[in-house]
Amino acid sequence: MNKVKAFLKRLGGTIAKVTKPARLFIERQTVKLLRLLNRLTIQTKSVRTHTLGNGIDVIEPFSMLPITILILYALSAWAWRITRVDLIKLIFRFGNFFDILKDMTEPRWAYFNVALRPMLDTIQMSFLGSLLGALFALPVAFLASSNLNKSPIALGFVRFLLSLFRTIPVLVYALIFALIFGYGTLAGTLAIMIFTFALLSKMLYEQIETIDLGAYVAIEATGATKVRAFSTAIMPQIMPSYLSLSLYSFEINIRFAAILGYVGAGGIGLLLDDRMAWRRYHEVVVMLVMLFVVVFTIESLSRYIRRRLT
Structure with missing residues (x-):
C-alpha cells in the first residue's frame, strides 16, 4: 500500500x-x-x-x-x-469536422460510375477470402479440438499456430502480401483468407468441444475412419454454427476490405484513400454511401440466413 x-x-x-x-x-x-x-x-x-x-x-x-x-x-x-x-x-x-461535413452535403453522384468497379472488387475480395478461409478452417478445427485430437503435442502445436495467425493484424498481412505479390486485390484476398481461417478455426473448435461424441465414438467403433465418423456424426451437429460463423465472418470482412486499400490491397479503400488525400470530399461521400448500402444489404441477408439456420 x-x-x-x-x-x-x-x-x-x-x-x-x-x-x-x-x-x-x-x-x-x-x-x-x-x-x-x-x-x-x-x-x-x-x-x-x-x-x-x-x-x-x-x-x-x-x-x-x-x-x-x-x-x-x-x-x-x-x-x-x-x-x-x-x-x-x-x-x-473540432470545427474542421463541420467544414468537411459541409463539403459532403454536395455529393458528386456522377462519380458512382468510377467507384463501381472498385466496390465490386471489394465484394469479390471479401467473398473469396471468406470462402477459402472457411474451407481451410474446418479440418484444422478438427485437429485443434481436445476431445478429438488426443495427442497433446499435436494439439498444442496446432493451437500455437492458430494463436500466431491471430496475433498478426489483418492490415499487416495485407501489407506483406502487397509487397510480395504487388498491389491489388490478390493481396487483400489472401489477407482476408488468413484472418477468416484463424478466427473461424478457433470459434469452431470451441464449438466442437461442446458437442456430444457418443455417435462419433459408436461409428468409429464399427471400423470407420475418423474422417467418415467426423462427417457422419459431428458435421450435422456443427453445420448450422459453421455456416452462421462463416456468414458472420463475411460481414466483418466487407468492412475490413474497405480499409485494406489504404495499404495497397485493392478495392474501394484504395480509391477512398486517394480521394481523401486530395480532399475531394464530395466524391468521398459517394463511396461512403455505396459502402453503407452494400454492408447494410449483406448484413440483412446474413442475419436472415443465420436465423433460418438456427
Whole structure:
C-alpha cells in the first residue's frame, strides 16, 4: 500500500505538462484516491468480523474494487501522459469536422460510375477470402479440438499456430502480401483468407468441444475412419454454427476490405484513400454511401440466413 501511495505522489509531478483544466481535474482525483487508500489501509489492518445470532463469527470478504479502481486510474493517467492529449487543440480544431461535413452535403453522384468497379472488387475480395478461409478452417478445427485430437503435442502445436495467425493484424498481412505479390486485390484476398481461417478455426473448435461424441465414438467403433465418423456424426451437429460463423465472418470482412486499400490491397479503400488525400470530399461521400448500402444489404441477408439456420 505504501508503495502505491508513493507512486501516486510521484505521478502528480508527471502531469505538469498537461493542460491546466486537465491538470486540476487529475489533481483533485488524486487527492480523493489517496484518501480512499488511507481508509483502505486502516481497514485492512484489522480483520472485520460479524457475529451471527447463533454465535458464529463470520469474516467479511475483502473487496478488490477500490484497488482495481486505483490501478485503472493510475494506468489512465499514465496513458494520458504518454499520448499527450491536448484538450485545447481538440476543442478548437473540432470545427474542421463541420467544414468537411459541409463539403459532403454536395455529393458528386456522377462519380458512382468510377467507384463501381472498385466496390465490386471489394465484394469479390471479401467473398473469396471468406470462402477459402472457411474451407481451410474446418479440418484444422478438427485437429485443434481436445476431445478429438488426443495427442497433446499435436494439439498444442496446432493451437500455437492458430494463436500466431491471430496475433498478426489483418492490415499487416495485407501489407506483406502487397509487397510480395504487388498491389491489388490478390493481396487483400489472401489477407482476408488468413484472418477468416484463424478466427473461424478457433470459434469452431470451441464449438466442437461442446458437442456430444457418443455417435462419433459408436461409428468409429464399427471400423470407420475418423474422417467418415467426423462427417457422419459431428458435421450435422456443427453445420448450422459453421455456416452462421462463416456468414458472420463475411460481414466483418466487407468492412475490413474497405480499409485494406489504404495499404495497397485493392478495392474501394484504395480509391477512398486517394480521394481523401486530395480532399475531394464530395466524391468521398459517394463511396461512403455505396459502402453503407452494400454492408447494410449483406448484413440483412446474413442475419436472415443465420436465423433460418438456427
